[in-house]
Amino acid sequence: MPGFTDSEPSPSDPATVADLESSETDPTVDEIAHVEDERNILREFVEGLGFTEIKNGQWFPKLLAISVSSYAKKVDAKYFQDKYAGVPADAIVDQRIKMAARYAAIEGGLSATAYTGAIAATIGSLGGASPATVPAAVATVMVDIAYISQLQLRLAYDIAVLYRVPLDVDDPDDLWKLIRVAFTIKSGEAVREGAIKAVPVLMRPLIKRFYAGPVLAAAKSLPVVGKFLLQRNLIKIGIPLVGIPLAVVLNRWTTAVAGRHARAIFRNEARVLETAERLVERSRHPQMLLWVAWFVVKADDKVSDDEALLLRHLTRIAHERHEIVDDRLAGVVDIDPEDVWSLVAAAKDDLDDIVGASVVIAEIDGEVNPRERLVLEEIRARSVEDQAA
Numbered sequence: 001m002p003g004f005t006d007s008e009p010s011p012s013d014p015a016t017v018a019d020l021e022s023s024e025t026d027p028t029v030d031e032i033a034h035v036e037d038e039r040n041i042l043r044e045f046v047e048g049l050g051f052t053e054i055k056n057g058q059w060f061p062k063l064l065a066i067s068v069s070s071y072a073k074k075v076d077a078k079y080f081q082d083k084y085a086g087v088p089a090d091a092i093v094d095q096r097i098k099m100a101a102r103y104a105a106i107e108g109g110l111s112a113t114a115y116t117g118a119i120a121a122t123i124g125s126l127g128g129a130s131p132a133t134v135p136a137a138v139a140t141v142m143v144d145i146a147y148i149s150q151l152q153l154r155l156a157y158d159i160a161v162l163y164r165v166p167l168d169v170d171d172p173d174d175l176w177k178l179i180r181v182a183f184t185i186k187s188g189e190a191v192r193e194g195a196i197k198a199v200p201v202l203m204r205p206l207i208k209r210f211y212a213g214p215v216l217a218a219a220k221s222l223p224v225v226g227k228f229l230l231q232r233n234l235i236k237i238g239i240p241l242v243g244i245p246l247a248v249v250l251n252r253w254t255t256a257v258a259g260r261h262a263r264a265i266f267r268n269e270a271r272v273l274e275t276a277e278r279l280v281e282r283s284r285h286p287q288m289l290l291w292v293a294w295f296v297v298k299a300d301d302k303v304s305d306d307e308a309l310l311l312r313h314l315t316r317i318a319h320e321r322h323e324i325v326d327d328r329l330a331g332v333v334d335i336d337p338e339d340v341w342s343l344v345a346a347a348k349d350d351l352d353d354i355v356g357a358s359v360v361i362a363e364i365d366g367e368v369n370p371r372e373r374l375v376l377e378e379i380r381a382r383s384v385e386d387q388a389a
């Protein structure tokens with residue numbers, strides 16, 4: 001589609017942090033024009049879809065193909081370094097979230113002015129109105145849905161890049177991770193509650209009905225995500241006389257909540273990544289570090305998300321910096337403590353780096369529990385004992 005892949009990165013792509021304004025102020029002429037330009041580009045995309053593709057959710061994989069991949073080729077760490085030289089990531093992320101929410105609200109107002117009772121009935125029944133009204137109804141709603149979906153995907157991607165979290169949109173696992181984060185699939189209740197608090201009390205039962213059920217169930221495939229996003233946006237056109245304010249509020253709130261969710265996820269991953277880099281950099285025993293890490297993690301017979309993430313980064317960084325590939329460790333199901341103690345006993349120098357690293361590993365997902373504390377004490381005791389011998 002001409003012009004689409006070369007569009008400016010959203011949200012707004014401001015020149016400096018100082019240019020960013022509060023999402024509560026009235027939109028400027030330039031901001032409205034920017035949103036209109038994006039909507040016009042997406043209208044071309046929507047006009048190329050068939051009704052069946054929209055109804056069964058196939059529009060969503062197509063949107064991913066034309067908007068996320070092209071965006072990722074343009075926006076990287078250098079892009080933000082050049083644009084926001086010297087500005088901490090946290091400050092940039094907060095402003096990107098505010099700007100995305102602001103543009104989402106502007107778009108909600110523009111889209112809602114075109115909604116009518118006939119359009120609501122058509123989309124609500126997915127074909128119940130006359131054939132003549134179906135194309136206009138579908139196009140009107142789909143431009144809105146495509147815009148918000150693209151905005152939230154790109155915002156989540158921006159946040160990952162700003163926190164230096166590796167994210168390859170050509171990798172299926174990474175792409176699915178981006179989708180989950182962008183649409184808060186793992187914490188769908190946060191989006192629902194945010195929407196409920198943002199609208200009048202009398203509307204809340206209706207919104208609860210639309211958001212009922214676990215959002216995670218909607219994430220079994222990309223087309224299902226497309227159908228979920230379509231249903232979620234019906235709220236904005238299903239309540240007579242309040243379409244415009246409700247569309248504005250829901251667009252702003254869902255985008256802000258999605259942005260905050262992405263910030264929490266990717267900032268935490270950045271924390272774990274930095275920890276892994278620091279541990280490998282400071283360790284004089286990188287191979288032993290991997291065994292001790294796995295031993296500490298398995299102390300309570302549970303592996304938290306942060307622990308799994310740390311292990312993955314430790315293994316990757318140890319391979320990249322020390323060319324360590326421990327096939328024996330990779331094949332371990334239940335780690336034998338004696339394997340760890342034999343490595344400790346074989347060490348010829350001070351093991352203070354391993355003792356310190358074991359504490360950091362135990363603390364990666366929160367407070368150290370009693371079983372982890374016992375393992376830490378034994379690691380410390382054996383390290384001192386073996387060095388004394």
